[in-house]
Amino acid sequence: MREITYAQASLEAFAEEMRRDPKVFHMSTDAPQPLVKEFGPTRVRATPIAESALTGMAIGAAGSGYRPIVDWRMVTFCFVAMDQIVNQAAKIHYMFGGQAKFPILYRASVGGGTRLAAQHSQSPYSMFMNLAGLKMILPSTPYDLKGLLKSAIRDDNPVIAFEATRLFGTKGMVPEEDYTLPLGKADIKREGKDITIVALAWAVHESLAAAEALAAEGISVEVIDPRTLVPMDVATIRASVRKTGRLLVADEAGPTCGAAAEISALATEDPATFACLRGPVKRLCGLQVPIPYSPGMEDFVFPDRQKIAAAVRELVRPKS
Amino acid sequence: MQPSPERQREMLRQMQTIRRFEERASDDYHGGAIYGVVHCYIGEEAVAVGVCSTLNRDDQIISTHRGHGHCIAKGADLNRMMAELYGRETGYCKGKGGSMHIADFGIGMLGANGIVAGGIAIVTGAGLAAQLDGKGRVAVSFFGDGASNAGPFHESLNIAAAWKLPVIFVCENNLYAAQTSAAETHAQEDIAARAHGYGIPGVIVDGNDVLAVHGAAAKAVARARAGEGPTLIECKTYRWRRHTERVNQPDFRPEHEIEVWLKKDPIARLVAHLKSQQGQLTDAEWQEMDRQVLRGIEEAVGFAKSSPFPKPEAALEDVFAS
Structure with missing residues (x-):
């Protein structure tokens, strides 16, 4: 290595x-x-x-x-x-x-x-x-x-x-030696028990940072990276959601008809997974706008670690 | 060099096969046994046959939405073609393609294509593969005057010219892009003139004269095999029928124009040529050839009709290669 x-x-x-x-x-x-x-x-x-x-x-x-x-x-x-x-x-x-x-x-x-x-x-x-x-x-x-x-x-x-x-x-x-990873196999980047975050690309890193911060607050976050979008590893995602009972999907693409929407649907349309849900599923995506140039505006558009942590807190400890 | 008399008779048989195949396809389309849409090549047979008569089995071609002629000229099996039109399991594409998507990769027929200009880049890639293989294979792109105005035509000609790819670009200029006249959409009448801009030969040929097409194609193929790069051949021709066989398909072409072109029948022309040469074709031989062609079409229809439809669940197969 x-x-x-x-x-x-x-x-x-x-x-x-x-x-x-x-x-x-x-x-x-x-x-x-x-x-x-x-x-x-x-x-x-x-x-x-x-x-x-x-x-x-x-x-x-x-x-x-x-x-x-x-x-x-x-x-x-x-x-x-x-x-x-x-x-x-x-x-x-x-x-x-x-x-x-x-x-x-x-x-x-x-x-x-x-x-x-x-x-x-x-x-x-x-x-x-x-x-x-x-x-x-x-x-x-x-x-x-x-x-x-x-x-x-x-x-x-x-x-x-x-x-x-x-x-x-x-x-x-x-590794220095030859290896391959199979298409269609998700990777559990961090194990946890209170909530599943399915995150894509950059959002994986932001989710891991958020998970670290949330651990200090006593919230245990599981982070899953599908790695492959087609074919999607539905089984790994559903198994995780059945374990944690909560799902947040984090993706910097806009939400409309997006990968996050698809992942949410794949998880929740499965009766066994749906039965384990303890609350609503949430998508945390980029805002539905063309991406702007100026740094303050661009950063505002994307779901960074603070926004992810805030969304997790809301899902795990909803204000009632 | 002119093809031998025997070869010319074979070219005649192929042209007549295309015509009879499509007459039957049109009838059965209107009768309801063939679905979707059928585009007939009748009137343009000399182009496909003239070009393909210069190719080897492992040379590759790509076709258009009007693709039956190219399939037949490259040596496709009539049974499997007709079965595909009938939507049967035994068809070339197992009933997944229909008239617009017949391919036979085994004979280098890379497919008919429902998108105008959709195949030009693909077959240029086959030409790149041929160059990388270094075995003297060539690739031929058939397309129409309509496609010559689309981006992939220009991108592909440029790359093929820059890389000296063994590709022959064959424009079947039948004067109409669907229902729109080329006169309305081309500033310059001759598409072959565009070759000059890419630094390659541009040749105009009478697309209703199969021997002229053969001659032009043979020259372009020899040039490609020698590693000298692509050629653009423009075949001036005409389709006898409307853009598609759909009922109510409008046709704005003037009657007198159609009449003029009907008189330039490429098949009648080759028949007359062969008959004029001592001992090369008699009336009786020509009639017998046509009877044989019709028998072949009848057999293909019989094969199609006796073949099962694919199981509906077969729709789930072949999304991905495994």
């Missing part, structure tokens, strides 16, 4: 998988230089700024036996490729009766906190969750990111890796 950053974790994952499988190649505008240096410009291709073409070309290359990685960079830039994502990548395996496999990794940074204003601070993963046919990961630590990226590259389906921009510089312990 050694400590590396979230950004280093993804580069390591790509390099290791490219060494392992000659069919893996990488396309992005501005090719990542460490990869170009090791694998050359044929496998690590610098492309025109043409996300629609890149997204579609990955489908054709995947259907011809390759395992392309397409880095859209910011999720913002993939919106010009929505036809290729929604109408083609998500449906092509199903629509043609499963006759070919399309192993593709699309990669996009998401989330705010870096003062980049409305277009470059979005967390639109639920738009993609709503489609059938795409898997997606949203890891919160270097260890999870690397292990899940390696699984995503080896998976025979299109997978979108959403990576939180504001976590790029965060560090964590990562």
Whole structure:
């Protein structure tokens, strides 16, 4: 084990998988230089700024036996490729009766906190969750990111890796040897008995900080990170809620039709889980606005550790 | 070089197969046995057949919403095609695709596509795979004049040109994007002229002359196989029928224009050419060929009708590859 950053974790994952499988190649505008240096410009291709073409070309290359990685960079830039994502990548395996496999990794940074204003601070993963046919990961630590990226590259389906921009510089312990983490398996980041927080990406770290503060107040918080959005590890989430009887979902994306709404519904529509609930379920999300630039306004929009702790107190010790 | 007489007769058989297949598909669509929508390629058969006659089995093509012709020209099985239109389990897509989504990856047919310009980037990616494989394979994108105005056309031509990908872009300019005339939506009549902007050859060919299409495609394929990059071929052609077979589908095309193009029938043209060459095709041989084609269509319909519908629960299968 050694400590590396979230950004280093993804580069390591790509390099290791490219060494392992000659069919893996990488396309992005501005090719990542460490990869170009090791694998050359044929496998690590610098492309025109043409996300629609890149997204579609990955489908054709995947259907011809390759395992392309397409880095859209910011999720913002993939919106010009929505036809290729929604109408083609998500449906092509199903629509043609499963006759070919399309192993593709699309990669996009998401989330705010870096003062980049409305277009470059979005967390639109639920738009993609709503489609059938795409898997997606949203890891919160270097260890999870690397292990899940390696699984995503080896998976025979299109997978979108959403990576939180504001976590790029965060560090964590990562093994030096080869390892993978399964898609669709949540991680219990902290065990507790009074309330379950299901948190996504940056909100995992804020929830853990809140849990630490709340422990001093005698509130025991369990923090679950789904890590994978599709497929969602419903079983782990429900088991935790059955144990604690309370659920808070923390996500910096807006609440409307969001991942938090989906997680709440998945937990509560299960009769056995519903029967264990001791109070209402709460979503603590980013506010439903485009993300503003000025620091005071931007911070106001997101659910940080103070807001999470306050929400937990309200749920655990409601004023009656 | 012209294809051999034997090869030309095979091209004729394929063109007639496309036409007879679609006549039957249209009839059965109106009869209620085929669902959704059917787009007929009749009148444009020379494009698919002329181009595909220059390809190998492992070369790849991608098609459009008007895709039956490309499937047949690339060698697809009529039984499985018709079964797909009938929504049966034995269809190419197990009944999940229908007329607009027939694919056969085994013969390099990467699929019909319900989105105009939706396939161009995908097949350009197949071209990249072919280049990476380095075995001389090529990829062909079929699309219409409508798609030539969409972003993926321009993005893909640029990348294919910049990277010298072995891709042949075949524009079937049938003068209409759905119901809208190309004259209203293109500042310049010739789509092939756009190739100049990407630094690749742009060729205009009579899309109703299968031998001319074959010649242009053979040249582009040879160039692609030699690693010299893509070509844009514009085939001037015309669809005989409305945009779709839907009842009440409007058609604003002038009668006299349709009449002019009906006289340029690509099949009649090849028949006349073969008959004019000593001993290459007699009336009796042509009639027999048509009878055989019709028998093949009849068999396909029989196969489709005798095939089971998929179980409703099969809707849950194939969302993800396992």
